[in-house]
Amino acid sequence: MRPDGRAVRSRVWRREFPGRASSVPAARAWARDLLAVRLAPGVLDDVLLLLSEVVTNAVTHSDSGHTAGGRVTVHLSHGSEGVHVEVTDDGSATSAPAVHVPRTDDDGGRGMWLVALLATTWGASGNDDEAGRSVWFEMLRDPSPGP
Template sequence: MSSVPAARAWAHGLLAVRLAPTALDDVLLLLSEVVTNAVTHSDSGRTAGGRVTVHLTYGPEAVHVEVTDDGSATSTPAVHVPDADADGGRGLWLVDLLATAWGSSRHDDEAGRSVWFQVAG
């Protein structure tokens, strides 16, 4: 899954000189989780030509990250308490734990959905 390292490298290049190391680590971890979810649980990863788009905004108070995918008819973003022995299932749980705010929305005028989060800058 080349999308995750590409998104991390892009965000790191934009934010490394602007954020404290701990905030940068949180942004990169959460970005990795949300992009992984977009590829794994949406039509973006299940259909040829599927797309995942990352928008990042840096402000004096916070970094805002929004990941948009092609949506899914079979799943919606939800926080689940992870099983301690499970290999996965921690993505949105980590977002809920580390982000100062987060949410998701469906795009009514087109196919797709977005998951966004903010981390204090």
């Protein structure tokens, strides 16, 4: 609901991917096909970049990418305000999503830093040692500055 009491209409999609590196470009292509006509090109580029980073993290750092049959599920919702992306994985008893400020010579470790930098808002939820976890982010439809 909006502050004025009107309902916000949104489209919602869900797709499950194997916990493999090949799921990163597959998730990106799927999201691009759904959102290309709904988002401005710059916003779409940012959403796809962040989706790629979060799916990569799910495959690399959770049990989804380290156990047979591991899965990563992507939820997308698009409404008048923008887009909400949530990536659910099988969790991990040894790692949790965290923002690290990368050094210029680091080969990796920029995923959550980019999410924190570019997303309007983001968060993580779930019990990492039991039923999995979710990392989500939101992007406004039109990130143009105000007056």
